[in-house]
Amino acid sequence: MRFGLLPALLLLCAGVAAHTYAAERAPDVILRDAIPDTAFRTYRLLPFDVPEGVKAIEVRFDYTGREARTTIDVGLLGPGETFDAEFRGWSGGNKRSFILSSSDATPSYLASPVTPGRWQLLLGVPNIRKGQTSEFTAQVYFQRDDANGMPTPEAPLRAEAGWYRGDLHMHSAHSDGSCSSKSGEKRVPCPLFLTLDAAADRGLDFVAVTEHNTSSHVKELTALQPYFDKTLLIPGMEMTTFQGHANAFNLREPVDFRVSSTQVPDWNSLLRQAQAKGALVSINHPRVPTGEACMGCGWSPNPAADMSLLQAVEVVNGYDVESQTAGIPFWHEQLQKGHRLTAIGGSDTHDITSKNVFPPPGRMGVPTTVVYARELSIDGIVEGIRSGNVFVDTAGTRDRKLNLTATHKQVTVSMGGELSFPAKQTATFTVRVEQLINGTIEVIRDGAVTQRTDVPAATHSWSFKETSDGKRHWIRIDVRDGEGKLALIGNPIYVK
Structure with missing residues (x-):
């Protein structure tokens, strides 16, 4: 024309x-x-x-x-x-x-x-x-x-490096999110705007909207991002199959999710699709039983998935922190096998108007995943998760912090990093905990608690030594609150 x-x-x-x-x-x-x-x-x-x-x-x-x-x-x-x-x-x-x-x-x-x-x-x-x-x-x-999809926004919401707090798992009307209608008289698909507004009210720096097997919400996120000028909106998809669920962050396009079909014979085929589109993939609620209450929820790829195609695992889903279905034991198993998966958490919010505290949908921002990133941008947060300098705040507070570093001679690494030093030599690990009093620090080495100490009230910092035996290990920190509840979950430093 x-x-x-x-x-x-x-x-x-x-x-x-x-x-x-x-x-x-x-x-x-x-x-x-x-x-x-x-x-x-x-x-x-x-x-x-x-x-x-x-x-x-x-x-x-x-x-x-x-x-x-x-x-x-x-x-x-x-x-x-x-x-x-x-x-x-x-x-x-x-x-x-x-x-x-x-x-x-x-x-x-x-x-x-x-x-x-x-x-x-x-x-x-x-x-x-x-x-x-x-x-x-x-x-x-x-x-x-x-x-790998659309460019990220021209400028980050915040240009400085630091700890950024967010929720990495939620749903709206674009999949199975629902809420009360305006009159309160019936249940309706919950508008995406209400979900994002709840995240902004919680003071979150970023959220990932992870609708089931669709990208219909991506265009709406693009339209809403200028309005939510303090909250980064990350597009994502919960790749939902009969053999498990996984969140693909920064996935802006459809992927063929039909695992066990002729087109997608196994999970590796699906993971390679996501990888080709530039997504970071995290296993969701891996120990939740699959059944009529939660179809395909448990992680059970057949044949087994190539774990090198995955980058993270959801160790806390909503309020499920230390029950039989919580994800930490599964994560530890993968770490023991040599797979360096970053531990994250997500609320799995389906209804931001719900008053229920358990089971999920739960409350927006509980848990909160806290990521050290070079800037508040999609690229910055995704890179931060990949790097592993991340901890999970199970209660979704606005200010608790956990940091772990390890030093040998002139080299210092943070969570997610690798420290190499010879057998019989010693490295110093330093833990810093903020805004949590009367708590307990637990040192976890290869899945077992090796030390416990109270959070220092005055300095908030505590150091301990690790002597190399010439083998590979991973060492991380958990912090429990005054009631003994798991409050902060740290990612490992890998000792080589």
């Missing part, structure tokens, strides 16, 4: 640096148009060609003459024979950039597959004064098949 006269334009192709975001590399295409005063109240088209293998299109644009009240509206058309087929969205004059892919799009635009062919920016000129010419420039970035 065509609108008016095709304007003179210049398309410049630029080199592409793989695996980088648009802000960090040259654009794939630059579109330019000199818009004269005769374009007043007309439409113009700037065509560009999209090659094979592109998953997402990002467009950044600007124009001169704003001080003279020039206004240029922008929309996007894709390949098609009719306007209905071509139309991909219209933001008018309210944006200077937008992104579109099959699973996500900036509000005003429609999520749709990025098909190869001729695409066009659609420009409308509601105002340009006589004697004025506006120079319009658009930078178009193509994200390829190996770029």
